[in-house]
Amino acid sequence: MLRFEGKDYPVEDGESVLDCLLRHGEQVSSLCRSGACQSCLLKASAGALPAVAQLGLKDAWKQQGFFLACVCRPREDLLLERCTAAASHSSQVQRVMALAPNVVSVRLARPAGFDFRAGQFVQLSRPSDGLMRAYSIASLPSEDELELHVALLSNGKMSGWLREAVGQNVSLRGPFGECFYQEGEPDRPLVLAGTGTGLAPLVGVLRTAAQHGHRGEISLFHGSPQLSGIYLRSELEALTESLPSLRLFGSLLSGSESELGAQGRWQFELAPLEQVVFSRHPKLDAHRLFVCGQPTLVQLLRKRAYLAGASLSRIHCDAFAAPHSA
Amino acid sequence: MSTSIYERLGGEAAVDAAVDIFYRKVLADERISSFFDDVDMDRQRGKQKAFLTFAFGGPNAYAGKDMRAAHARMHLTEQHFDAVMENLGATLTELGVPADLIGEAAAIALSVKGDIVSR
Numbered sequence: 001m002l003r004f005e006g007k008d009y010p011v012e013d014g015e016s017v018l019d020c021l022l023r024h025g026e027q028v029s030s031l032c033r034s035g036a037c038q039s040c041l042l043k044a045s046a047g048a049l050p051a052v053a054q055l056g057l058k059d060a061w062k063q064q065g066f067f068l069a070c071v072c073r074p075r076e077d078l079l080l081e082r083c084t085a086a087a088s089h090s091s092q093v094q095r096v097m098a099l100a101p102n103v104v105s106v107r108l109a110r111p112a113g114f115d116f117r118a119g120q121f122v123q124l125s126r127p128s129d130g131l132m133r134a135y136s137i138a139s140l141p142s143e144d145e146l147e148l149h150v151a152l153l154s155n156g157k158m159s160g161w162l163r164e165a166v167g168q169n170v171s172l173r174g175p176f177g178e179c180f181y182q183e184g185e186p187d188r189p190l191v192l193a194g195t196g197t198g199l200a201p202l203v204g205v206l207r208t209a210a211q212h213g214h215r216g217e218i219s220l221f222h223g224s225p226q227l228s229g230i231y232l233r234s235e236l237e238a239l240t241e242s243l244p245s246l247r248l249f250g251s252l253l254s255g256s257e258s259e260l261g262a263q264g265r266w267q268f269e270l271a272p273l274e275q276v277v278f279s280r281h282p283k284l285d286a287h288r289l290f291v292c293g294q295p296t297l298v299q300l301l302r303k304r305a306y307l308a309g310a311s312l313s314r315i316h317c318d319a320f321a322a323p324h325s326a
Numbered sequence: 327m328s329t330s331i332y333e334r335l336g337g338e339a340a341v342d343a344a345v346d347i348f349y350r351k352v353l354a355d356e357r358i359s360s361f362f363d364d365v366d367m368d369r370q371r372g373k374q375k376a377f378l379t380f381a382f383g384g385p386n387a388y389a390g391k392d393m394r395a396a397h398a399r400m401h402l403t404e405q406h407f408d409a410v411m412e413n414l415g416a417t418l419t420e421l422g423v424p425a426d427l428i429g430e431a432a433a434i435a436l437s438v439k440g441d442i443v444s445r
Contacts, residue, residue: 034365052369299365307350312367 004080011074017042017053018069028069029132032321034295035071037134038176039123042069047078056178089114089172090127093165094145100224100231102152103197106135106162107145111172116141117180118204119290121318123173124148126161133158136201136292136318137175140208146172149200177201179290179318181208186215191289193221193277193301196229198293201318203232205290210242218243219280223251223273223293227259230268237265251276274301278308285309288316295319331427332384341378344417349374351413358409361400381414381435394441401444411435 002009002020011020018040021028030040035055044065053072054062066083089111097105108124116122118140125132139147152159179201182188190209192202199222209218224230230250240246248266251273252259260268269276274297281287284305291301298319305315332340349371352362364370379385414435418428 052366055366055368302367303353303363306367307354309350311346312371 001077002074002080003077005082014073016070017067017072017074017078017080021069029130030070031132031134032319033070034319034321035068036295036319036321037123038068039132039134040069041066041083043067043081043083044078045081047074047076049078050075091146091170091172093162093168093170096163096166099149100229103229103231104150104152104159104163105138106148106150106165107139108148108170108172110144110146114172114175116175118208119180119201119318120175120177120204121179121201122146122148122175124158125171125173126158127169127171131158131161134176134320136177136179136197136204138200138203138207140204140211142211147200149197151197177318179205179292179316181205181212181214182288183212185288186213189216189287190214190218191221191277191281191284191287191305192218193223193273193289193291195223195273195293195297196320198298198318198320199232201292202290203236206236206239206243206246210239214243215245217245217247219247219249219277221249221251221273221277223276223297225253227252227255227268230266233264233266240265249276249280273297274304277301278304281308283309285311288314290316290318292318293320295321330383331430332379332382334427335382335423337384338379340421341375341382341384344378344421345371345375347420348378348413348417351417352410355409355413358406361402361406378414381431383430383434393438397442398444402442404443407439407443 009024031037049067053067091108091111095107099105121134121136123132123134135148137146150159150162194202222230250268252270289305291298298317302315353359
Protein backbone atom coordinates (compact mmCIF):
# COMPACT_ATOMS: atom_id res chain seq x y z
CA MET A 1 0.00 0.00 0.00
CA LEU A 2 1.22 3.49 -0.83
CA ARG A 3 0.04 6.50 1.16
CA PHE A 4 0.45 9.60 -1.01
CA GLU A 5 -0.94 13.01 -0.09
CA GLY A 6 -3.54 11.50 2.20
CA LYS A 7 -4.74 8.79 -0.15
CA ASP A 8 -4.02 5.05 -0.05
CA TYR A 9 -3.18 3.14 -3.20
CA PRO A 10 -2.71 -0.64 -3.35
CA VAL A 11 0.35 -1.73 -5.37
CA GLU A 12 0.02 -4.66 -7.72
CA ASP A 13 2.57 -7.43 -7.64
CA GLY A 14 5.73 -6.28 -9.42
CA GLU A 15 4.38 -2.78 -10.06
CA SER A 16 6.63 0.26 -9.57
CA VAL A 17 5.68 3.14 -7.32
CA LEU A 18 5.60 5.39 -10.39
CA ASP A 19 3.27 3.10 -12.34
CA CYS A 20 1.00 2.68 -9.34
CA LEU A 21 0.67 6.44 -8.80
CA LEU A 22 0.13 7.13 -12.50
CA ARG A 23 -2.46 4.33 -12.69
CA HIS A 24 -4.37 6.07 -9.94
CA GLY A 25 -4.29 9.37 -11.77
CA GLU A 26 -1.58 11.12 -9.76
CA GLN A 27 0.69 13.55 -11.62
CA VAL A 28 4.32 12.46 -11.21
CA SER A 29 6.98 13.57 -13.68
CA SER A 30 9.13 10.90 -15.33
CA LEU A 31 11.32 10.52 -18.39
CA CYS A 32 13.49 7.45 -18.78
CA ARG A 33 11.64 5.01 -16.53
CA SER A 34 14.81 3.05 -16.02
CA GLY A 35 16.38 4.63 -12.97
CA ALA A 36 18.73 6.90 -14.89
CA CYS A 37 17.33 10.41 -15.25
CA GLN A 38 16.08 10.97 -11.68
CA SER A 39 13.01 12.88 -12.90
CA CYS A 40 10.69 10.75 -10.79
CA LEU A 41 12.45 11.43 -7.48
CA LEU A 42 10.09 11.04 -4.50
CA LYS A 43 10.61 10.86 -0.77
CA ALA A 44 9.55 8.03 1.54
CA SER A 45 9.06 9.30 5.08
CA ALA A 46 8.17 5.83 6.39
CA GLY A 47 8.73 2.30 5.10
CA ALA A 48 11.81 0.43 3.87
CA LEU A 49 12.97 1.00 0.30
CA PRO A 50 14.59 -1.64 -1.92
CA ALA A 51 18.27 -0.73 -2.41
CA VAL A 52 17.90 -0.49 -6.18
CA ALA A 53 15.46 2.40 -5.78
CA GLN A 54 18.26 4.56 -4.33
CA LEU A 55 21.10 3.47 -6.56
CA GLY A 56 23.24 6.39 -7.66
CA LEU A 57 21.68 8.94 -5.31
CA LYS A 58 23.96 10.88 -3.05
CA ASP A 59 24.26 9.57 0.49
CA ALA A 60 22.62 12.61 2.04
CA TRP A 61 19.56 12.05 -0.14
CA LYS A 62 19.44 8.33 0.61
CA GLN A 63 19.43 9.07 4.30
CA GLN A 64 16.51 11.45 3.84
CA GLY A 65 14.50 8.76 2.07
CA PHE A 66 14.69 10.06 -1.50
CA PHE A 67 14.28 7.37 -4.12
CA LEU A 68 13.49 6.76 -7.80
CA ALA A 69 9.83 5.86 -8.17
CA CYS A 70 10.25 4.23 -11.60
CA VAL A 71 12.47 1.41 -10.33
CA CYS A 72 11.00 1.08 -6.85
CA ARG A 73 8.96 -2.09 -6.44
CA PRO A 74 8.04 -1.82 -2.79
CA ARG A 75 8.03 -4.82 -0.49
CA GLU A 76 6.23 -2.98 2.30
CA ASP A 77 3.94 -0.02 2.84
CA LEU A 78 5.43 3.37 2.07
CA LEU A 79 4.44 6.83 3.20
CA LEU A 80 5.32 9.09 0.30
CA GLU A 81 5.94 12.78 -0.23
CA ARG A 82 6.71 14.81 -3.29
CA CYS A 83 10.34 15.81 -3.63
CA THR A 84 11.09 19.36 -2.70
CA ALA A 85 14.79 18.94 -1.86
CA ALA A 86 16.17 19.19 -5.35
CA ALA A 87 15.80 22.93 -5.44
CA SER A 88 14.76 24.51 -8.64
CA HIS A 89 16.82 27.35 -10.11
CA SER A 90 15.65 29.81 -12.69
CA SER A 91 17.80 30.71 -15.62
CA GLN A 92 17.63 32.21 -19.09
CA VAL A 93 18.83 31.05 -22.48
CA GLN A 94 21.69 33.36 -23.50
CA ARG A 95 22.93 31.91 -26.77
CA VAL A 96 22.27 29.03 -29.13
CA MET A 97 24.99 27.95 -31.54
CA ALA A 98 25.25 25.14 -34.08
CA LEU A 99 27.81 22.46 -33.23
CA ALA A 100 26.91 19.85 -35.85
CA PRO A 101 24.10 19.48 -38.43
CA ASN A 102 21.74 18.31 -35.70
CA VAL A 103 23.39 19.42 -32.46
CA VAL A 104 23.30 22.90 -30.93
CA SER A 105 25.05 24.32 -27.92
CA VAL A 106 22.58 26.06 -25.62
CA ARG A 107 24.18 28.45 -23.17
CA LEU A 108 22.28 29.40 -20.05
CA ALA A 109 22.95 32.04 -17.45
CA ARG A 110 24.44 30.32 -14.45
CA PRO A 111 21.99 30.75 -11.56
CA ALA A 112 23.45 32.17 -8.35
CA GLY A 113 24.12 29.45 -5.81
CA PHE A 114 24.01 26.66 -8.37
CA ASP A 115 26.94 24.35 -7.59
CA PHE A 116 27.88 21.55 -9.93
CA ARG A 117 30.78 19.59 -11.38
CA ALA A 118 31.32 19.70 -15.15
CA GLY A 119 29.80 16.53 -16.62
CA GLN A 120 26.86 16.33 -14.21
CA PHE A 121 23.39 16.78 -15.64
CA VAL A 122 20.41 19.00 -14.97
CA GLN A 123 16.73 18.67 -15.63
CA LEU A 124 15.68 21.63 -17.68
CA SER A 125 12.03 22.52 -17.79
CA ARG A 126 9.97 24.99 -19.74
CA PRO A 127 8.03 27.17 -17.32
CA SER A 128 4.95 27.51 -19.56
CA ASP A 129 3.97 23.85 -19.40
CA GLY A 130 6.59 22.02 -17.32
CA LEU A 131 7.98 20.07 -20.30
CA MET A 132 11.24 18.61 -19.00
CA ARG A 133 14.42 17.02 -20.38
CA ALA A 134 17.79 16.09 -18.93
CA TYR A 135 21.01 17.62 -20.29
CA SER A 136 24.64 17.31 -19.25
CA ILE A 137 26.80 20.33 -18.51
CA ALA A 138 29.92 20.58 -20.66
CA SER A 139 31.20 23.87 -19.21
CA LEU A 140 33.29 24.48 -16.11
CA PRO A 141 31.83 25.91 -12.89
CA SER A 142 34.22 28.87 -13.27
CA GLU A 143 32.32 30.09 -16.35
CA ASP A 144 29.39 32.49 -16.23
CA GLU A 145 27.27 30.33 -18.49
CA LEU A 146 26.23 26.69 -18.48
CA GLU A 147 26.89 24.96 -21.78
CA LEU A 148 24.46 22.19 -22.76
CA HIS A 149 24.55 20.15 -25.97
CA VAL A 150 21.11 19.56 -27.40
CA ALA A 151 20.41 17.01 -30.13
CA LEU A 152 17.82 18.37 -32.56
CA LEU A 153 15.32 15.58 -32.99
CA SER A 154 12.63 15.53 -35.63
CA ASN A 155 9.43 16.42 -33.78
CA GLY A 156 11.53 16.98 -30.66
CA LYS A 157 9.31 19.13 -28.45
CA MET A 158 12.06 20.48 -26.25
CA SER A 159 14.86 20.62 -28.84
CA GLY A 160 12.58 22.34 -31.34
CA TRP A 161 11.72 24.96 -28.74
CA LEU A 162 15.23 25.42 -27.32
CA ARG A 163 16.89 26.18 -30.66
CA GLU A 164 14.73 29.32 -30.93
CA ALA A 165 14.66 30.10 -27.21
CA VAL A 166 17.24 32.89 -26.80
CA GLY A 167 15.97 35.21 -24.08
CA GLN A 168 13.45 32.68 -22.74
CA ASN A 169 13.34 31.63 -19.12
CA VAL A 170 13.92 28.02 -18.11
CA SER A 171 14.07 26.30 -14.76
CA LEU A 172 16.79 23.89 -13.73
CA ARG A 173 16.82 21.11 -11.17
CA GLY A 174 19.95 19.32 -10.12
CA PRO A 175 22.80 18.75 -10.55
CA PHE A 176 22.69 14.96 -10.79
CA GLY A 177 25.02 12.16 -11.80
CA GLU A 178 28.54 10.95 -11.24
CA CYS A 179 30.17 11.64 -14.58
CA PHE A 180 32.74 14.14 -13.43
CA TYR A 181 36.54 14.26 -13.11
CA GLN A 182 37.95 12.75 -9.95
CA GLU A 183 40.62 14.83 -8.33
CA GLY A 184 43.58 13.35 -6.50
CA GLU A 185 44.73 10.80 -9.07
CA PRO A 186 46.61 12.86 -11.69
CA ASP A 187 48.43 9.85 -13.14
CA ARG A 188 45.50 7.50 -13.62
CA PRO A 189 44.80 6.59 -17.26
CA LEU A 190 41.32 7.68 -18.33
CA VAL A 191 39.07 6.37 -21.08
CA LEU A 192 36.13 8.51 -22.18
CA ALA A 193 33.64 7.09 -24.66
CA GLY A 194 30.33 8.41 -25.90
CA THR A 195 27.96 8.73 -28.81
CA GLY A 196 26.18 11.83 -30.09
CA THR A 197 25.59 14.45 -27.40
CA GLY A 198 27.06 11.95 -24.93
CA LEU A 199 30.12 14.04 -25.76
CA ALA A 200 28.87 16.86 -23.49
CA PRO A 201 29.71 15.25 -20.11
CA LEU A 202 32.97 13.90 -21.56
CA VAL A 203 33.98 17.43 -22.60
CA GLY A 204 33.15 18.52 -19.05
CA VAL A 205 35.48 15.82 -17.69
CA LEU A 206 38.24 16.78 -20.15
CA ARG A 207 38.04 20.48 -19.39
CA THR A 208 38.29 19.73 -15.67
CA ALA A 209 41.21 17.34 -16.27
CA ALA A 210 42.99 20.09 -18.22
CA GLN A 211 42.35 22.56 -15.42
CA HIS A 212 43.91 20.14 -12.93
CA GLY A 213 46.90 19.35 -15.16
CA HIS A 214 46.07 15.64 -15.45
CA ARG A 215 49.23 13.70 -16.37
CA GLY A 216 47.93 10.16 -17.04
CA GLU A 217 47.06 9.08 -20.56
CA ILE A 218 43.55 10.09 -21.67
CA SER A 219 41.75 8.58 -24.65
CA LEU A 220 38.54 10.15 -25.90
CA PHE A 221 36.33 8.07 -28.21
CA HIS A 222 33.40 9.77 -29.90
CA GLY A 223 30.97 7.80 -32.01
CA SER A 224 28.70 9.16 -34.72
CA PRO A 225 27.06 7.80 -37.89
CA GLN A 226 29.23 10.17 -39.95
CA LEU A 227 32.10 12.61 -39.66
CA SER A 228 29.84 15.69 -39.51
CA GLY A 229 28.50 14.43 -36.15
CA ILE A 230 31.97 14.49 -34.54
CA TYR A 231 31.69 18.01 -33.23
CA LEU A 232 33.98 20.35 -31.23
CA ARG A 233 36.89 18.79 -33.10
CA SER A 234 39.19 21.79 -33.10
CA GLU A 235 38.38 22.77 -29.55
CA LEU A 236 39.28 19.26 -28.37
CA GLU A 237 42.49 19.41 -30.41
CA ALA A 238 43.33 22.64 -28.63
CA LEU A 239 42.92 20.86 -25.29
CA THR A 240 45.94 18.71 -26.17
CA GLU A 241 48.04 21.83 -25.44
CA SER A 242 47.35 21.49 -21.73
CA LEU A 243 46.77 17.72 -21.90
CA PRO A 244 49.68 16.40 -23.99
CA SER A 245 48.66 12.83 -23.19
CA LEU A 246 45.19 13.28 -24.70
CA ARG A 247 44.41 11.11 -27.73
CA LEU A 248 41.29 11.64 -29.84
CA PHE A 249 39.43 8.92 -31.72
CA GLY A 250 36.31 9.05 -33.87
CA SER A 251 34.21 5.99 -34.61
CA LEU A 252 32.15 6.35 -37.80
CA LEU A 253 29.54 4.04 -39.29
CA SER A 254 29.97 5.49 -42.76
CA GLY A 255 32.65 7.61 -44.38
CA SER A 256 34.84 7.97 -47.46
CA GLU A 257 38.50 6.97 -47.58
CA SER A 258 39.54 10.61 -47.33
CA GLU A 259 37.64 11.04 -44.06
CA LEU A 260 39.33 8.11 -42.33
CA GLY A 261 42.71 7.73 -40.70
CA ALA A 262 44.67 10.54 -39.08
CA GLN A 263 43.17 14.05 -39.37
CA GLY A 264 45.18 16.50 -37.33
CA ARG A 265 45.27 15.07 -33.82
CA TRP A 266 42.23 12.92 -34.49
CA GLN A 267 42.17 9.34 -35.69
CA PHE A 268 38.99 8.22 -37.50
CA GLU A 269 37.93 4.65 -38.00
CA LEU A 270 35.08 2.97 -39.78
CA ALA A 271 34.14 0.65 -36.94
CA PRO A 272 31.62 0.49 -34.07
CA LEU A 273 32.61 2.45 -30.98
CA GLU A 274 33.15 -0.63 -28.79
CA GLN A 275 35.54 -2.07 -31.35
CA VAL A 276 37.58 1.13 -31.55
CA VAL A 277 37.75 1.35 -27.75
CA PHE A 278 38.62 -2.25 -26.94
CA SER A 279 41.06 -2.81 -29.79
CA ARG A 280 43.16 -0.09 -28.13
CA HIS A 281 42.36 -1.01 -24.55
CA PRO A 282 42.16 -4.78 -24.13
CA LYS A 283 43.10 -4.32 -20.48
CA LEU A 284 41.52 -1.65 -18.28
CA ASP A 285 42.38 -2.70 -14.75
CA ALA A 286 44.18 0.56 -13.94
CA HIS A 287 41.78 2.87 -15.75
CA ARG A 288 38.89 5.10 -14.84
CA LEU A 289 36.14 5.18 -17.44
CA PHE A 290 33.40 7.60 -18.40
CA VAL A 291 30.75 6.20 -20.72
CA CYS A 292 27.85 8.32 -22.00
CA GLY A 293 25.18 8.23 -24.64
CA GLN A 294 22.81 5.69 -26.09
CA PRO A 295 21.68 3.32 -23.28
CA THR A 296 22.26 -0.11 -24.85
CA LEU A 297 25.72 0.96 -25.98
CA VAL A 298 26.50 2.36 -22.53
CA GLN A 299 25.50 -0.95 -20.98
CA LEU A 300 27.58 -2.92 -23.48
CA LEU A 301 30.66 -0.74 -22.91
CA ARG A 302 30.25 -0.99 -19.16
CA LYS A 303 30.11 -4.77 -19.25
CA ARG A 304 33.05 -5.07 -21.61
CA ALA A 305 35.07 -2.61 -19.53
CA TYR A 306 34.38 -4.72 -16.45
CA LEU A 307 35.39 -7.89 -18.29
CA ALA A 308 38.56 -6.06 -19.37
CA GLY A 309 39.43 -5.68 -15.71
CA ALA A 310 37.96 -2.27 -14.79
CA SER A 311 36.56 -2.00 -11.30
CA LEU A 312 32.82 -1.18 -11.28
CA SER A 313 33.50 1.70 -8.92
CA ARG A 314 35.70 3.28 -11.59
CA ILE A 315 33.18 3.05 -14.44
CA HIS A 316 30.98 6.15 -14.54
CA CYS A 317 27.98 5.90 -16.82
CA ASP A 318 25.39 8.28 -18.08
CA ALA A 319 22.76 6.69 -20.28
CA PHE A 320 20.86 9.22 -22.38
CA ALA A 321 17.50 7.57 -22.43
CA ALA A 322 14.97 8.95 -24.86
CA PRO A 323 11.81 10.22 -23.20
CA HIS A 324 9.40 7.39 -22.53
CA SER A 325 6.41 7.86 -24.78
CA ALA A 326 3.21 7.24 -22.94
CA MET B 327 36.22 -27.81 16.01
CA SER B 328 37.77 -26.30 12.90
CA THR B 329 37.26 -22.72 11.87
CA SER B 330 35.39 -22.02 8.64
CA ILE B 331 37.23 -21.67 5.34
CA TYR B 332 35.90 -18.12 5.34
CA GLU B 333 38.09 -17.35 8.34
CA ARG B 334 41.02 -19.43 7.15
CA LEU B 335 41.01 -17.64 3.78
CA GLY B 336 40.94 -14.22 5.42
CA GLY B 337 37.28 -13.27 5.81
CA GLU B 338 35.64 -10.50 3.82
CA ALA B 339 38.93 -9.48 2.19
CA ALA B 340 39.13 -12.94 0.63
CA VAL B 341 35.61 -12.61 -0.74
CA ASP B 342 36.43 -9.19 -2.13
CA ALA B 343 39.47 -10.64 -3.87
CA ALA B 344 37.39 -13.44 -5.34
CA VAL B 345 34.18 -11.68 -6.31
CA ASP B 346 35.41 -9.79 -9.39
CA ILE B 347 37.32 -12.80 -10.68
CA PHE B 348 34.26 -15.00 -10.24
CA TYR B 349 31.73 -12.50 -11.63
CA ARG B 350 33.91 -11.89 -14.72
CA LYS B 351 34.18 -15.64 -15.29
CA VAL B 352 30.44 -16.31 -15.15
CA LEU B 353 29.69 -13.23 -17.29
CA ALA B 354 32.10 -14.50 -19.92
CA ASP B 355 30.86 -18.11 -19.76
CA GLU B 356 28.39 -18.51 -22.61
CA ARG B 357 26.68 -21.46 -20.95
CA ILE B 358 25.42 -19.26 -18.11
CA SER B 359 26.22 -15.61 -18.86
CA SER B 360 22.59 -14.74 -19.61
CA PHE B 361 21.66 -15.44 -15.97
CA PHE B 362 24.27 -12.96 -14.78
CA ASP B 363 23.89 -10.29 -17.45
CA ASP B 364 22.01 -7.73 -15.37
CA VAL B 365 21.71 -4.05 -16.27
CA ASP B 366 22.35 -3.34 -12.61
CA MET B 367 25.88 -4.69 -12.37
CA ASP B 368 26.41 -3.45 -8.83
CA ARG B 369 23.44 -5.44 -7.58
CA GLN B 370 24.53 -8.51 -9.54
CA ARG B 371 28.05 -8.22 -8.12
CA GLY B 372 26.48 -8.02 -4.65
CA LYS B 373 24.68 -11.30 -5.29
CA GLN B 374 27.92 -12.96 -6.31
CA LYS B 375 29.53 -11.69 -3.14
CA ALA B 376 26.72 -13.20 -1.08
CA PHE B 377 27.11 -16.49 -2.91
CA LEU B 378 30.88 -16.63 -2.35
CA THR B 379 30.49 -15.71 1.32
CA PHE B 380 28.07 -18.60 1.59
CA ALA B 381 30.34 -21.04 -0.27
CA PHE B 382 33.20 -20.07 2.05
CA GLY B 383 31.03 -20.90 5.05
CA GLY B 384 30.95 -17.25 6.15
CA PRO B 385 28.17 -15.20 7.70
CA ASN B 386 25.38 -14.87 5.18
CA ALA B 387 21.72 -14.31 4.69
CA TYR B 388 21.21 -17.19 2.29
CA ALA B 389 18.19 -19.20 3.44
CA GLY B 390 17.03 -22.41 1.77
CA LYS B 391 13.52 -21.24 1.06
CA ASP B 392 14.61 -17.89 -0.45
CA MET B 393 17.21 -19.70 -2.48
CA ARG B 394 14.60 -21.99 -3.99
CA ALA B 395 12.18 -19.15 -4.69
CA ALA B 396 14.89 -16.97 -6.20
CA HIS B 397 16.09 -19.65 -8.60
CA ALA B 398 12.81 -21.41 -9.43
CA ARG B 399 11.78 -19.21 -12.33
CA MET B 400 15.18 -19.50 -14.01
CA HIS B 401 14.62 -23.20 -14.77
CA LEU B 402 18.23 -24.09 -14.11
CA THR B 403 19.62 -27.42 -15.19
CA GLU B 404 22.38 -29.58 -13.76
CA GLN B 405 24.65 -28.29 -16.57
CA HIS B 406 24.10 -24.69 -15.41
CA PHE B 407 24.91 -25.66 -11.84
CA ASP B 408 28.03 -27.52 -12.90
CA ALA B 409 29.19 -24.50 -14.92
CA VAL B 410 28.94 -22.31 -11.81
CA MET B 411 30.86 -24.92 -9.80
CA GLU B 412 33.59 -24.98 -12.45
CA ASN B 413 33.92 -21.20 -12.32
CA LEU B 414 34.03 -21.26 -8.54
CA GLY B 415 36.84 -23.83 -8.63
CA ALA B 416 38.73 -21.90 -11.31
CA THR B 417 38.43 -18.68 -9.31
CA LEU B 418 39.85 -20.23 -6.16
CA THR B 419 42.61 -21.98 -8.10
CA GLU B 420 43.55 -18.65 -9.67
CA LEU B 421 43.80 -17.16 -6.18
CA GLY B 422 46.13 -19.97 -5.09
CA VAL B 423 43.69 -21.48 -2.60
CA PRO B 424 44.84 -24.99 -1.56
CA ALA B 425 42.92 -27.90 -3.07
CA ASP B 426 41.45 -29.12 0.23
CA LEU B 427 39.86 -25.71 0.90
CA ILE B 428 38.50 -25.57 -2.65
CA GLY B 429 36.97 -28.97 -1.95
CA GLU B 430 35.31 -27.64 1.18
CA ALA B 431 33.85 -24.63 -0.63
CA ALA B 432 32.59 -26.90 -3.40
CA ALA B 433 30.94 -29.17 -0.82
CA ILE B 434 29.08 -26.22 0.73
CA ALA B 435 27.89 -25.02 -2.69
CA LEU B 436 26.84 -28.58 -3.60
CA SER B 437 24.75 -28.79 -0.46
CA VAL B 438 22.19 -26.40 -1.97
CA LYS B 439 22.11 -27.96 -5.41
CA GLY B 440 18.66 -29.36 -4.72
CA ASP B 441 17.33 -25.83 -4.08
CA ILE B 442 18.83 -24.43 -7.28
CA VAL B 443 18.30 -26.99 -9.99
CA SER B 444 14.71 -27.34 -11.21
CA ARG B 445 13.01 -30.71 -10.51
